[in-house]
Amino acid sequence: MEPVTSQALPPLLKWAGGKRWLLPYLRPLWAQYVNHRLVEPLGGGLAITLGLRPRRAWVNDINPHVINFYKWVQQGLELPFSDSDHNEQAFYRHRARFNALIANGEAMSKEAAQLFYYLNRTCYNGLCRFNADGLFNVPFGKYKRVRYARSFPAHEKAFEQWAFTCGDFEQMTGLTPEDFIYADPPYDVEFTKYSKDGFSWEDQKRLARWLAQHEGPVVISNQATERVKELYTSHSYLIFEVPGPRRISCNGDRSPAPEVLAFKNVDLPSEVFEMLQAAKLSTSAFFSGRPKE
Numbered sequence: 001m002e003p004v005t006s007q008a009l010p011p012l013l014k015w016a017g018g019k020r021w022l023l024p025y026l027r028p029l030w031a032q033y034v035n036h037r038l039v040e041p042l043g044g045g046l047a048i049t050l051g052l053r054p055r056r057a058w059v060n061d062i063n064p065h066v067i068n069f070y071k072w073v074q075q076g077l078e079l080p081f082s083d084s085d086h087n088e089q090a091f092y093r094h095r096a097r098f099n100a101l102i103a104n105g106e107a108m109s110k111e112a113a114q115l116f117y118y119l120n121r122t123c124y125n126g127l128c129r130f131n132a133d134g135l136f137n138v139p140f141g142k143y144k145r146v147r148y149a150r151s152f153p154a155h156e157k158a159f160e161q162w163a164f165t166c167g168d169f170e171q172m173t174g175l176t177p178e179d180f181i182y183a184d185p186p187y188d189v190e191f192t193k194y195s196k197d198g199f200s201w202e203d204q205k206r207l208a209r210w211l212a213q214h215e216g217p218v219v220i221s222n223q224a225t226e227r228v229k230e231l232y233t234s235h236s237y238l239i240f241e242v243p244g245p246r247r248i249s250c251n252g253d254r255s256p257a258p259e260v261l262a263f264k265n266v267d268l269p270s271e272v273f274e275m276l277q278a279a280k281l282s283t284s285a286f287f288s289g290r291p292k293e
Ligand SMILES: C[S@@+](CC[C@H](N)C(=O)[O-])C[C@H]1O[C@@H](n2cnc3c(N)ncnc32)[C@H](O)[C@@H]1O
Pocket: 015, 016, 017, 018, 019, 020, 041, 042, 043, 044, 045, 046, 047, 048, 060, 061, 062, 063, 167, 168, 169, 170, 184, 185, 186, 187, 197, 199, 203
């Protein structure tokens, strides 16, 4: 069998809700599954999958532009941008060209992938937002300096045996009990009917149900709202609450916002269990379950 490479790679894109900070919890667990396929049904910036760097992976996202970008990276994407592209005028010219490609049915082209990368680096906060006509509408980011990569050889190599698909997670059929799923949905925004990114509470329930019927290992991360904790408990996940990196500043409260890490069908290594227990002690935490004997 081919030796398993464990060299972590950084995300290529800025992405809302990146989960790189969860890697210390997941690395020792993944070590037991390195020869399995890692499946990320809501991949986004891929902080976890790139950080664990499996030999085989299946990455899915409903956003066609991010998947198109990864597919071109897999084929050896080269980028034509330099420091001189980092100004407001160039940004709006590139944004207009990207939107023209979308309007002309060329959103899956190599040029669209190059421009998507440029816009992600240069736009305000790395946001990925489209108007009702499907056109990218994030303004210029006003960063002092942005570094543009010219190519991604390490990622191209890592992607050799990775599959990329675009669609709703439930369209992913053909999973086997050998597949290790890591799912990171958009945050649940409790008390809000219309949640961010169009991912409703119904979608959160649909995802929890869909993952619960997977016979192999499943890990989910999400914001630790009361209803998320109840939902995962109702599907018999082993759940931990851990302090996230985000800081809430209203009322002067600077404490990290709690997140949930939920596990199913895994042998949780004692090292991970202890880390999660210790993290829990530093918050007013919620915890249910025990590691498998
Ligand atoms: C919180 S982000 C994932 C971030 C990722 N874990 C990281 O570290 O960068 C959630 C992702 O879910 C995707 N998404 C939203 N609804 C989806 C759906 N119904 N099916 C598949 N992906 C979806 C979004 O496009 C977004 O990229």
